[in-house]
Amino acid sequence: MYAFDVQEKAVESTQKRLEEADVLSRATLFCLGHEHMAEKVTEPVAAAVFNLGWLPGGDHSVTTRWETTKKAVESALSLLKPLGVLVICAYPGHAEGDRERSALIGFLSALPPQRFNVLHQKFLNAGPGAPECFVVQKQRIAG
Ligand SMILES: C[S@@+](CC[C@H](N)C(=O)[O-])C[C@H]1O[C@@H](n2cnc3c(N)ncnc32)[C@H](O)[C@@H]1O
Numbered sequence: 001m002y003a004f005d006v007q008e009k010a011v012e013s014t015q016k017r018l019e020e021a022d023v024l025s026r027a028t029l030f031c032l033g034h035e036h037m038a039e040k041v042t043e044p045v046a047a048a049v050f051n052l053g054w055l056p057g058g059d060h061s062v063t064t065r066w067e068t069t070k071k072a073v074e075s076a077l078s079l080l081k082p083l084g085v086l087v088i089c090a091y092p093g094h095a096e097g098d099r100e101r102s103a104l105i106g107f108l109s110a111l112p113p114q115r116f117n118v119l120h121q122k123f124l125n126a127g128p129g130a131p132e133c134f135v136v137q138k139q140r141i142a143g
Contacts, residue, residue, distance in 0.1 A: 001027045002041050004034040004072075007062060010055050034064075034072035037079070046084050048076035052100060053091035063096050066103040073107070077116070077136065086136040093129030101132060108134055115139050 001023075005011050011031045018024040030040060034050070050073070054063040076086050090104055091097040108118045119135040 002030070002037075002045075003027060004030045004032055004037060004040075005055075006031065006033050007055055007058065009058060033068055035068040035075075037072050038075040041075075041079055043079075044081045044084070045076075045079050046081055048080065048084075048086045050076070050086075050088040052089060053094075053097050060094070063094070064100060065096060066100045069100060070103070070107060073104075077111075077138070080138040082138055082140045084138050086134075086138075088134040088136075090132050090134065091129075092132060104134060108136065111136070114141075 003011070003014055005014070008031050011029050015024065015027075015029055018027050028040075030036070032040070050064075050069070052064040052069060054060045073086070073088070080086060088104065090101040092101040105120070108120075111118055116139060117137045121133040121135070123130045
């Protein structure tokens with residue numbers, strides 16, 4: 001398992017939780033932007049998970065942005081094994097998150113269906129700012 005976050009505080013809390021679950025030895029944590037994923041992860045992965053936005057209780061100006069998220073999502077799609085799954089949680093309840101969500105919808109909608117299945121899940125009764133989830137599965141024959 002590889003994990004990326006630009007804030008030391010987030011990396012430390014991830015490390016603590018992995019330690020508590022006794023699985024830290026299986027993890028490599030980077031205090032680095034996810035846009036650098038392709039430089040650090042060189043083996044195919046069965047799953048990739050993005051929890052976008054800002055750190056709860058942290059500095060709201062340190063948030064994921066579409067320009068770098070796009071590069072990271074492209075890397076993740078490329079690293080996925082056939083039938084591997086990518087899950088993205090987006091937070092449109094703030095301006096940057098809304099911009100990121102809209103761009104994500106455009107990007108994922110344009111993925112070729114011969115290579116990827118794309119699912120968009122959202123709460124129908126929680127208002128426009130509620131978190132939304134995207135699930136992408138790479139097809140078996142995808143290269
Ligand atoms: C909703 S929080 C998720 C925190 C933690 N990574 C988790 O999954 O529980 C969003 C995180 O994205 C991080 N972030 C912002 N820009 C980033 C980037 N370019 N690459 C990786 N993480 C980034 C923030 O520091 C913040 O901790």
